[in-house]
């Protein structure tokens with residue numbers, strides 16, 4: 249068989265594999281996890297972090313090819329550096345599948361209530377130029393918030409502000425440049441905001457990227473990790489003093505947008521911080537899940553630290569739902585068309601996707617109950633890794649080390 253034909257066949261096989269994965273994933277039974285490691289067909293030697301294992305690609309290749317006895321394409325990994333890492337994970341595969349795609353159709357969507365908010369409060373919204381973020385900005389403007397959008401693209405920032413002002417004539421909305429894949433840009437953003445001499449009552453860390461190809465940022469981190477997690481962690485650190493100074497009368501809030509796929513993340517810091525180029529088989533799915541789990545774990549840790557120091561800042565995180573947005577633009581073309589059809593019929597609109605974010609940002613409950621994970625405007629159990637002090641502290645210290653900031657900043 250000549251080379252070109254073989255390549256074509258391989259591409260065709262991959263496409264079938266991905267389409268099939270999409271159907272099968274929600275219905276496939278989870279594998280057992282015993283003694284902290286995944287055991288496949290009773291053989292314990294195949295030690296794979298759960299996030300890599302559940303990756304739809306590897307799962308379906310096992311289904312298609314009987315001979316794929318090992319977790320295909322991923323390969324064996326070293327045992328986790330922290331033995332607590334894999335405990336209890338499988339029971340969360342159920343809730344995850346339930347939240348996925350068509351199951352969302354059978355869950356009643358809860359709309360955000362019309363909460364009363366003191367007017368003139370100030371919010372920062374990262375990723376407010378499109379999708380869920382754009383709708384949240386509109387929701388805040390309606391409540392008379394002064395909103396600063398962190399915009400990666402200045403043209404889009406300007407366009408967004410223009411559009412919102414067209415719809416709400418008195419909207420107090422502006423944008424500042426923010427590229428989360430650059431620590432310098434994040435510092436500039438914080439400095440520019442500080443130079444406005446404004447208070448800050450609400451920081452919504454919403455920007456995100458999914459399934460980015462294998463790439464490290466100029467700061468040397470896996471790009472998805474920096475954009476989704478580390479950049480926002482750094483931003484919260486840089487804006488912490490302003491949040492604290494603005495919390496005289498009411499609690500100020502940090503809202504971190506995560507995802508239900510955080511249940512599939514691997515909480516081992518060595519895996520989370522693995523550089524893209526050091527991974528033998530890079531999985532964009534696993535990398536995304538890990539970054540989203542890091543968000544949940546660090547939210548719980550930050551809130552705990554704030555409570556211990558009796559600060560009047562509250563931190564919560566959430567899953568907005570499966571929403572029809574640009575987030576899916578990096579999905580491979582071979583299934584993108586198909587996903588677009590599914591999305592059209594089953595995904596939420598961006599406006600519906602903004603409901604849980606607005607609930608956590610405006611409702612009095614998240615302040616009373618503190619440090620929670622929300623989904624469909626309700627508090628839910630997070631991945632148990634977020635409740636493990638050991639794992640959270642590991643992540644916290646490593647994040648501070650990587651960013652060169654003191655671990656006791658709070």
Ligand SMILES: NC(=O)c1ccc[n+]([C@@H]2O[C@H](COP(=O)([O-])OP(=O)(O)OC[C@H]3O[C@@H](n4cnc5c(N)ncnc54)[C@H](OP(=O)(O)O)[C@@H]3O)[C@@H](O)[C@H]2O)c1
Pocket residue numbers: 374375376377378379380381399400401404426427428429454455456457458475505506507508567568569570571572573574575576
């Ligand atoms: N949509 C879903 O089904 C879903 C499900 C679970 C969780 N989420 C989470 O919800 C959040 C919002 O996503 P979305 O669905 O609204 O997607 P989206 O429409 O693609 O919005 C993502 C936003 O993040 C910005 N962004 C991306 N990379 C950035 C970078 N390097 N620096 C600064 N900003 C950057 C984007 O700016 P540009 O427009 O310039 O790219 C955009 O404004 C994300 O954290 C996502 O992970 C979404």
